[in-house]
Amino acid sequence: MKRKVVSASTAIVVLSAFTLAACSNTDSKGAATDASKTSEPKVIPKIHIYQNTGALNAKPEGSVPEKLEEMKKMYIDKLGIEPSTIVPPQGADAAKEKLNLLLGSKDELDTFQGNWDDYASKGAIIPLNDLLDKYGQDIKKAWPKEAWDYMTDKDGKIWGIPRGMPATHYPLWIRTDWLKKLNLQMPKTLDELEAVLKAFKEKDPDGNGKDDTIPMMTDLAGIKNALLGGFTEHGNSNWIDPADQKVKPMELAPGFKDFAAKMADWYQKGYIYKESFAKFDPLELLKTNRVGTSSMWYSRITLLFPQVKPNLPADANYEMIQGIQGPKGKLMTATPGSTTAQLITKKAKNPEAVMTFINHQYQDIPTNSLNAAFGTNWNYVGNSKFDIELKNKEITYAGEYWLSLATAIETKYAFQDPIKKMHAEYLNKNLLKLEVAKMPVDATIMYDKKALQDNVPTLGDIDRLRNEELVKFVTGARPIAEFDKYIDQLNKAGLDKWIAEYTKQYNEKKKK
Template structure:
């Protein structure tokens, strides 16, 4: 997980160049390979990797050309397969992918939600390929991860990217707690008391009333805090009055959650720009942020970068065990249909599966090589602690197709900048005991049926996001909450409830 999905996980924009150079300077003319008998040369099977996995987050400009060629030759020699990386244009990866899928362009594998592509006939089921060439992939992922890859007929459409995880913890400046003689908060009242102290007592010591008690966003307040107010957390729920599945807005406690967030916002406890675009890294650099409830990597990846510029002792720690009136504050992210898929256009699907499977062999060695080439090494004998061997990454990961918890939780960087992120992944991300799980977390809803049976589904989704922001920021008074619920019904919420309930009852196990 080099960055957010996902959904999970908000990836960095990729470069607009196809890095497909080979020894002849043309990625479509592979180097010939001799047969074992010394007979005529034969052309290796080419596989075309659409690199939208997020692997290039570590180096968005891509590899040094000769290092990319070195890695291509490595796979040609090791597997007898010639990989060709297609790096999509900046800011339009999905658009470019759809154009390629609908044209004569070669594209064999990419990352996507399989249910978005299976119904369109763009990808193929993988059962037989996994049985024949993907045994290491099958062993690497737990059974529940495969459930998200499988349709009602038992067809497996993708290779998992992740599994249920905790993505929105609450981080707090523990050095500020010590400075103000405060204990780590264990409930909502104590959490609010800490925010109040951060706001009023100038823990950053700049003499100004500009401390930001909490940096967050819309997903942050829902996934990190809503569980303390709603029995099922940030989740749909079953209304016992009619046994129908309903959205969180109709659950007991939602109005209290919204009112509390609005109160915190008006008191200045929540960053004023939380629900518009802002740069978390630049905000952290100001040494004014007391807490964060955003996606975990907003701290694990960003804070270590700027820590040397902050006062000595600056530290963020996770608030563990905190609860509200309805229990745990956090809601875990369920598994998803995000996966590596193989297209119907693939001329050598067996080679694609062999290539992916290779990165699941000898975990984490092969997956690390796919990510960093030869620019890494183990620091001990345990095949767990690693470090990068060069200050600058030369191979960016264009051929990496094994991103996900099955490989990324098997190593940790012995590096002050990367260690915090690795420690979160290996020690915290899969600890589901600290969070609530959505009640329909195992349901893969049929998106086509949702669109067909809820014509206004997108309007309802938009209302749910936009109006929540309005209530929290005070643009709409809490007194209009009942009017908001009526708005949802006018937008087709009855149809929403009927269709989601139908699918939930049909698909639940």
């Protein structure tokens, strides 16, 4: 009896057609049917995900194994793709070190989140134009042109799938129950805010009889993004000096010294939390019922406050301070778009499968993305495809396969869960309201980081000085009287080359 022989060409078809082979169950005549009659197993492409998107924040230890296996099987059955996740170690530095080790080793790694301009220049990732055209049409439709602009280099190559777009991340939040208790109005100016901070410090609004109130919880990014706009024309931004039309850092802008002096005054008076520029846990601080205002990243309130609210006084509440102005206008500076993106590595064996996998999460928005995030532990509330709720508070699937944790999806649903509702409302009603903040002068300019490092050899030293010395001024470790000496330090560190390179790139890219 003759044995059936499978030709080499037929084997290649079976091995390469991962989507067709996995999804086709028809009995139509052709290659698929012929292959099914052989003993050759279906080839299921496997994709290796470094899950550093933030999807695991709610359950860092990961899923219950059987629930993760259920999700994996679902993707194998639906897409013919087997996902596998690498969970980063805790801590940003450790996670980045692990990523770099993976990229430099022979270990398999197909996709991760990072700034594309950090990795494209190293040859670690691939451009996505063709993959998006063939397998990522739903991803392309989900994001506006402005988001894709930040993903695209000067040659038109698209290097990543966006994570976000220009947004307002640093509003001021205030305890409105404390305002009511002290018979104070919502502040509308910087001076009025200072008066409120003074009252919070001196009048014991938490009622514990101790001098331990924290008028403002903040950090370095917080004071720059939430407050600096009230002192300088462009806020937390480079600026164009009209005297010579050169791009200069904000430290040289009129008003920056006044900003540093005011922050130092607030810190000395106890209005700013003493540990603001060291490591501290905002959640633990909020639990103490001592925080009057926050100028940190918005989710420090929207995600954390609802968790502690049940253990605070019944009327405890934080609201945003709307429309507050300083001598130079709006206090908050918007965050421009960034190069943070979901990337596909150069060593990916199945980049088509990676793009297909991610694109599926952008289909039927937000349903498929929510499935990737929560598995079967969620449902829509009512008849709309907007309000959602979790079925069970106990998380068993942590979100290892969620690669669409991004603004284009996050603004398309809202939790009815009281713990998550405040966060969802901010995302949907306030995150993209750019008119309430100042936009950096060079928000649309994507500076070439490699050229900056090559042409400004002391770039790292300058960046370090800018951060460290501002903290010293604010905390009183360095007197404001030495501000001019600080500028001299920057100049000696090579600020002239910094200005020259930024100006050169700004002018070149502004023309395009």
